[in-house]
Amino acid sequence: MTFDNTPDRRGTHSVKWDSMEAIFGVSPDEGIAMWVADMEFQPPACVQNALQKMHDHGVYGYYGEEGDYRAAIKWWMENRHDWKIDPSWIFTTHGLVNGTALCVDAFTSQGEGVVLFTPVYHAFARVIKAAGREVVSCELVNNNGRYEFDFDAYDAQMTGNERMVILCSPHNPGGRVWTKTELQAVAAFVKRHELILVSDEIHHDLTMPNQHHIPMANIPGITDRLVTMTATTKTFNIAGSHAGNVIIEDPDLRVAFGARMAALGISPNSFGLFMATAAYSPEGAAWVDELRVYLDENRKIFDAGVNAIPGVQSMPLESTYLTWVDFSGTGMSPAEISKRVEQGAKIAANHGATFGPGGESFMRFNLGAPRAQIIKAVARLQAAFADLQ
Numbered sequence: 001m002t003f004d005n006t007p008d009r010r011g012t013h014s015v016k017w018d019s020m021e022a023i024f025g026v027s028p029d030e031g032i033a034m035w036v037a038d039m040e041f042q043p044p045a046c047v048q049n050a051l052q053k054m055h056d057h058g059v060y061g062y063y064g065e066e067g068d069y070r071a072a073i074k075w076w077m078e079n080r081h082d083w084k085i086d087p088s089w090i091f092t093t094h095g096l097v098n099g100t101a102l103c104v105d106a107f108t109s110q111g112e113g114v115v116l117f118t119p120v121y122h123a124f125a126r127v128i129k130a131a132g133r134e135v136v137s138c139e140l141v142n143n144n145g146r147y148e149f150d151f152d153a154y155d156a157q158m159t160g161n162e163r164m165v166i167l168c169s170p171h172n173p174g175g176r177v178w179t180k181t182e183l184q185a186v187a188a189f190v191k192r193h194e195l196i197l198v199s200d201e202i203h204h205d206l207t208m209p210n211q212h213h214i215p216m217a218n219i220p221g222i223t224d225r226l227v228t229m230t231a232t233t234k235t236f237n238i239a240g241s242h243a244g245n246v247i248i249e250d251p252d253l254r255v256a257f258g259a260r261m262a263a264l265g266i267s268p269n270s271f272g273l274f275m276a277t278a279a280y281s282p283e284g285a286a287w288v289d290e291l292r293v294y295l296d297e298n299r300k301i302f303d304a305g306v307n308a309i310p311g312v313q314s315m316p317l318e319s320t321y322l323t324w325v326d327f328s329g330t331g332m333s334p335a336e337i338s339k340r341v342e343q344g345a346k347i348a349a350n351h352g353a354t355f356g357p358g359g360e361s362f363m364r365f366n367l368g369a370p371r372a373q374i375i376k377a378v379a380r381l382q383a384a385f386a387d388l389q
């Protein structure tokens with residue numbers, strides 16, 4: 001498998017490439033899209049073959065008999081994450097932003113608080129606010145370029161109006177793979193304040209080769225408050241399939257979640273289920289392991305290049321392909337930084353402030369791309385900040 005050769009996505013309704021000019025003012029003709037979290041790579045052959053088989057059959061009706069789909073998810077969680085699940089615990093949503101929205105809807109009421117450890121994936125806050133709930137931002141501590149929790153501060157922040165916490169594990173942005181001790185501390189916090197814990201583990205497969213993700217479900221004593229969200233979409237670069245899994249062991253939480261799914265008439269898209277079943281296989285696993293090595297090399301090249309710019313520091317990624325770069329040492333305003341990145345380097349990257357408090361001096365760059373593109377991006381960034389050398 002080589003990740004060096006990728007198709008041109010411009011003009012294919014790719015939000016990453018075809019919306020970059022409208023949003024960032026960077027033309028796809030000369031620019032590099034490094035924002036939205038999908039990669040440039042085609043998925044493994046097993047996924048492509050599953051779609052080809054559907055195409056050859058040529059009838060696209062409703063999907064039923066989910067046994068092999070659920071068995072594939074169970075196999076993957078046990079083999080890749082040492083997490084034993086029962087197929088009956090699985091709900092299929094239209095992706096995990098949809099899963100998040102359903103959790104907010106099922107487990108909280110209007111005006112109640114949902115805790116986020118910020119900066120964090122921007123859609124969480126968007127969904128919480130749109131549902132008329134309150135975002136409670138608990139800022140992560142940036143300890144020498146590594147995010148850590150500060151539960152003493154968070155305890156002091158709680159008012160009693162909070163109902164739920166959404167944890168991003170591994171963390172986006174910043175790429176932390178939370179340790180067992182940290183996850184235990186999150187669980188203790190959740191119990192102390194009698195909250196529901198939604199653990200978004202969508203990035204769990206994309207750890208760097210020397211890192212190991214621990215599912216929150218494997219932390220003892222938390223399952224009666226826990227909802228875990230996973231998907232094939234980030235791992236296999238099939239985000240357009242919009243299929244996610246909300247996995248709930250606790251029967252009461254499962255009834256509440258299932259009731260909202262039923263009330264909203266949510267049933268799965270057959271393309272997503274065929275792709276997920278094919279992806280969660282030994283062939284899919286081998287592909288992911290090659291991908292992780294490739295992403296790790298991209299990360300090293302990008303970090304070495306941007307960290308050579310005075311005042312610029314990327315967080316060492318433990319997982320994800322979304323690198324989080326701190327420009328605070330340049331002394332420039334966020335507007336000046338994004339102007340240089342967009343108009344100077346002609347790169348579309350996420351603005352840090354959109355990830356909530358603590359993100360203001362950062363930008364997020366997507367490294368899920370062929371190596372040549374990463375090398376080109378580094379050279380452009382160095383040129384855009386050349387006056388600092």
Ligand SMILES: Cc1ncc(COP(=O)(O)O)c(C=O)c1O
Nearest residue numbers: 037095096097098121172202244
């Ligand atoms: C933490 C996290 N959750 C969810 C999503 C998106 O999920 P979906 O495409 O399944 O809605 C992303 C995408 O970047 C993400 O980073």
